[in-house]
Structure formats: C-alpha cells, structure tokens
Amino acid sequence: MVLQAIKYSRGQLEILDQLKLPHAEEYDHIYSSTDAWHAIKEMRTRGAPAIAIVAALALAVELENMKLSPIAEEVKAFIDEKLEYLITSRPTAVNLADAARKLRKVVDAAAARADASGSNVKNAYIGAAEQMLVNDVQDNEAIGKHGAEWILTNTDTSRNGQVSVLTHCNTGSLATAGYGTALGIIRSLHSQGSLKHAFCTETRPYNQGSRLTAFELVHEKIPATLITDSMAAALLRLKGPTENITAIVVGADRVAANGDTANKIGTYSLAIAARHHGIKFLVAAPRTTIDLSTKSGKDIVIEERPGKEITLIKGPRHDGVSLDLNVVETVSIAANGIGVWNPAFDVTPAKLIDGIVTEVGVVEKDSEGVFHLDGIF
Numbered sequence: 330m331v332l333q334a335i336k337y338s339r340g341q342l343e344i345l346d347q348l349k350l351p352h353a354e355e356y357d358h359i360y361s362s363t364d365a366w367h368a369i370k371e372m373r374t375r376g377a378p379a380i381a382i383v384a385a386l387a388l389a390v391e392l393e394n395m396k397l398s399p400i401a402e403e404v405k406a407f408i409d410e411k412l413e414y415l416i417t418s419r420p421t422a423v424n425l426a427d428a429a430r431k432l433r434k435v436v437d438a439a440a441a442r443a444d445a446s447g448s449n450v451k452n453a454y455i456g457a458a459e460q461m462l463v464n465d466v467q468d469n470e471a472i473g474k475h476g477a478e479w480i481l482t483n484t485d486t487s488r489n490g491q492v493s494v495l496t497h498c499n500t501g502s503l504a505t506a507g508y509g510t511a512l513g514i515i516r517s518l519h520s521q522g523s524l525k526h527a528f529c530t531e532t533r534p535y536n537q538g539s540r541l542t543a544f545e546l547v548h549e550k551i552p553a554t555l556i557t558d559s560m561a562a563a564l565l566r567l568k569g570p571t572e573n574i575t576a577i578v579v580g581a582d583r584v585a586a587n588g589d590t591a592n593k594i595g596t597y598s599l600a601i602a603a604r605h606h607g608i609k610f611l612v613a614a615p616r617t618t619i620d621l622s623t624k625s626g627k628d629i630v631i632e633e634r635p636g637k638e639i640t641l642i643k644g645p646r647h648d649g650v651s652l653d654l655n656v657v658e659t660v661s662i663a664a665n666g667i668g669v670w671n672p673a674f675d676v677t678p679a680k681l682i683d684g685i686v687t688e689v690g691v692v693e694k695d696s697e698g699v700f701h702l703d704g705i706f
C-alpha cells in the first residue's frame with residue numbers, strides 16, 4: 330500500500346494526521362483554507378512541499394463547494410485574500426509563498442481575459458492547484474534519480490557497489506505529495522540495489538525522524554537504523570560493513586540564492602560533522618524550495634515554536650512491556666521553570682553543502698565555491 334499524506338479528488342481533501350503517527354493512521358477532512366491554516370500551524374500536515382500543496386488544494390476545495398460571485402474580479406479578490414492568509418501559517422518554508430505567487434499569476438491572467446467570469450477564474454485556480462500535486466510527485470522522482478546517480482558517482486562504492494547514507498527529519502511521502510526528496514534518493518538507491526543501509530536521526534524536538542521517517546522506512550522495508558541526533562558524529566566515524574556513511578542527504582525549507590539552506594534544526598550540526606569526516610553533504614529540494622529573492626541565509630526568517638515541544642513529550646501509554654494505543658499521555662521531561670529556546674530550523678551555509686539536488690539535476694559549486702542557482706530556472 331502506498332503511503333499517502335494527501336488524498337484529493339475535486340471538491341474533497343483529506344490529510345493524514347501526522348501528529349498521530351506512527352501509532353494511528355487517521356485522516357482529517359479539510360473543507361476550507363481556515364482548516365488548512367490550522368492543520369499546517371498545528372503540524373498535522375508538515376514538510377515544505379506538502380504544506381504548499383495542502384494549502385493550495387484546500388482553497389480549491391473551498392472554491393469548488395461554495396456559491397461564488399459571477400464577477401471575475403470579486404472571485405480574484407477572494408482568492409488573493411485567502412492566499413495571503415494561508416502564507417501566514419508557517420514562515421520558514423518558501424514553497425507555500427512560491428505556490429501562492431504562481432497561483433495568483435494564473436488567477437490574474439484568467440481575470441484579465443475578455444470573457445472573464447467568476448467561474449472561469451475559479452476553474453483556472455483549481456486546475457493550477459491540481460497540477461501542483463501532479464508536478465510535485467514527478468519532481469521528486471527526478472530528484473531521487475539524480476541524487477542516487479550523484480552519490481554512486483561521487484562517493485565510495487567499493488563495498489559491492491553499495492552505499493550507506495544518513496538522513497535527518499522527514500522528507501518522504503509524508504512531507505511531499507509523494508515519493509519524497511531526500512528520502513526519495515534513499516528510495517531510489519534501494520530500488521536499484523545500491524543501498525546498503527539507511528540511518529535516520531530522531532530529529533528532536535518534534536521527532537519527525539523517529540515517528541515519520543522511521544515509519545516510512547519500515548513501511549517500505551528499507552534496511553534502516555534509528556539514532557538520536559547526538560549520535561551522528563560518532564556514527565560518521567565508523568567504518569563497518571554497514572556503518573560506513575558516504576553521504577548525508579537532507580531536505581530543505583528554503584534555499585537562498587547563494588545556496589545557504591534553511592532546514593530542520595540539527596541540519597547545520599550534521600553538515601559540520603560531515604565536512605570534518607570528509608563525507609558528502611547533499612540538499613535535496615524541488616525548485617519550488619529555491620528562493621532567488623532571498624540573497625543569503627541571513628535573510629531567512631526562522632520559526633520559533635512553543636517551549637513545551639521540548640519540555641513535554643506525548644505518546645500512547647507504554648507500561649514497559651506493551652503499548653496501549655487507547656491512552657495518550659503527556660509527560661514532562663524537563664525541570665519545571667527552565668527557560669527554553671525552540672527554533673524549528675537552522676541555516677546551513679552553502680560552503681558546507683556539496684550539491685543541491687533538484688528535479689533538473691544536481692547543482693554543484695564552481696571553482697570559486699559559488700552555487701549558480703539562477704541557471705536552473
């Protein structure tokens with residue numbers, strides 16, 4: 330069975346509630362942009378590409394099911410206002426803002442036509458939003474192929490042509506429309522028999538690695554091991570038959586024009602550790618994640634989340650022997666009264682990144698150490 334974070338048919342949208350994974354697979358109906366805003370903010374749906382697609386499709390569903398004005402300009406104004414609102418749900422991932430910009434362009438063009446009507450504008454919007462769902466899966470498959478090829482060409486394959494890789498956070502089917510970005514590369518290596526082993530970090534504080542990536546790896550029967558974030562550097566030092574990492578692959582929430590990359594907190598530490606150990610460090614992201622209007626990482630706004638994500642932990646009751654899925658408990662794991670800093674993302678400087686894997690190929694730095702990302706648009 331294919332893992333699906335987003336289920337869509339015209340007029341209907343459901344999202345897999347990622348807060349309940351890995352213990353329960355429950356879908357929530359999304360009827361409107363307000364529902365989507367809350368689902369994104371509460372992280373029931375998450376991951377840069379998935380956020381953008383859920384937001385775009387939620388508005389498509391709302392438009393499909395409501396009684397709209399016959400006047401093109403009024404429908405356009407409604408769409409503009411809703412897109413503006415959706416963008417405010419989470420600030421760091423750029424895919425949503427990029428999707429909103431592209432959708433606005435389509436709507437502007439439809440509203441400017443001589444035969445413009447409310448329903449033409451609505452149909453133009455819905456068609457473009459639906460196309461984003463299709464494109465994201467295709468782009469991820471291409472990222473998987475390019476990334477796997479790059480790793481097999483640029484890293485040590487002397488162990489029967491196989492490599493072991495480490496990944497961080499969740500970048501798979503759950504974070505995208507399907508297949509995944511960095512996890513798509515792992516999927517691609519595995520499907521061609523070139524993956525010895527995948528390692529995934531727990532990814533504190535939200536545990537996207539242990540809850541979601543581990544869930545996807547088990548689901549796909551990919552040989553994999555979970556580590557805590559603090560074990561990564563120790564793992565990179567090992568040269569065993571399985572524990573011999575040749576590349577770290579991560580996703581991105583926003584790649585600035587110079588290649589500086591905002592991604593899940595902990596990515597920066599991994600890039601430093603990779604450089605120290607001579608291990609390749611790859612960022613995998615569709616072009617919708619590349620933001621040429623942001624010059625460098627200094628200009629990226631980093632979302633800060635509530636301290637309770639660090640001090641409290643939530644999950645089904647486990648009595649040391651068995652799990653009781655019917656009882657969800659929240660327990661405190663920190664000293665009461667301690668101050669907390671909880672940035673959701675960090676910025677990895679371009680100089681620590683060996684390649685940016687996109688759907689049109691892998692971008693590497695020139696001889697001066699500069700990425701030319703504008704060349705791929």
Ligand code: MRU
Nearest residue numbers: 375376377498500504580581593
């Ligand atoms: O806070 P999240 O879970 O939305 O963060 C997700 C990540 O940082 C992912 O690595 C990134 O969005 C890439 S998803 C293909």
